[in-house]
Amino acid sequence: MKVIEIPAAEAGRLLPLLQDLHALHATHQPERHIPQPGSADLTEWLQDWLKEETVFALAAESPQGALLGYLIYELQDRPALPIRAAETRAMLHHISVTEAWRRMGVGKALVEAMRTRALAAGATVIAATYAPFNTASAALLQGMGMDPVLTMAEWRA
Template sequence: MEILDLPPSQASRLVPLLQELHALHVEHQPARYPAAPSDAALEQWLQGWLQEDAITALIAESPQGALLGYTIFGIEHRPPLPIRFEETRVMVHHIATAKAFRRMGVGQALLTAVKQRAEAEDVGTIATTYAPFNSASAGLFEGLGLQPVVTMAEWRA
């Protein structure tokens, strides 16, 4: 397995895994997420997002060129506030592994690469959000030392 940067022009490679990840969210929280976005809409959105300077996509690729998983993260600069210290952090926005390759270290390899990028940029904090139903993500992040620090709750009419 090789961890590679994914250029915005190849955003379409992520669409099948993103569709699968999104369907999981729709299944558990249908009032929050629109069902079945088109592949074209997802590709266009991803391509635009990945063109932003602070956003990076990494992929895990097999020796045969198959996409095993991906992560999208960004570097965020947060100014100091009277109630919070200034910080620069890496925010992991997405992580997904192809179903056939789960529990084989793909997600761990991707997040290890994110951590290495953070260290190379002298960024000492990695953050993420994940839904309470997504125990796989929770376990992956906690296994790499990320601990929950905030709980967000919503009410929807």
């Protein structure tokens, strides 16, 4: 397995993994997520997102070229405020691993590759959000030394 960067032009390679991730979220939070969005719409959205200078996709690729998992992160420059110092944050937005490869170190390899790249780019904070039902993501992130610092709550009409 090797970790590679996925450019915007190849965003379609992430589609099966994104659809699995989205299905999990749509099942647990149907009021927040559109069930089964179209493949063309998802691909276009991913391509547009990955064209942003500060957004990156990494994927774990098998020797045969199959994607075992992916993550998307963003480097965010946050200026100083009277209540906190300036920081460059690497924000992990998505992570998904093919079911057959879960609990085999793929997610850990992806997060470690992200951390290495983010630190080299000047990041001083590595952050992520995950849904309360996603215990696998919570365990992975905590295993990588990331502890919860905020809880977000919402109400929807």
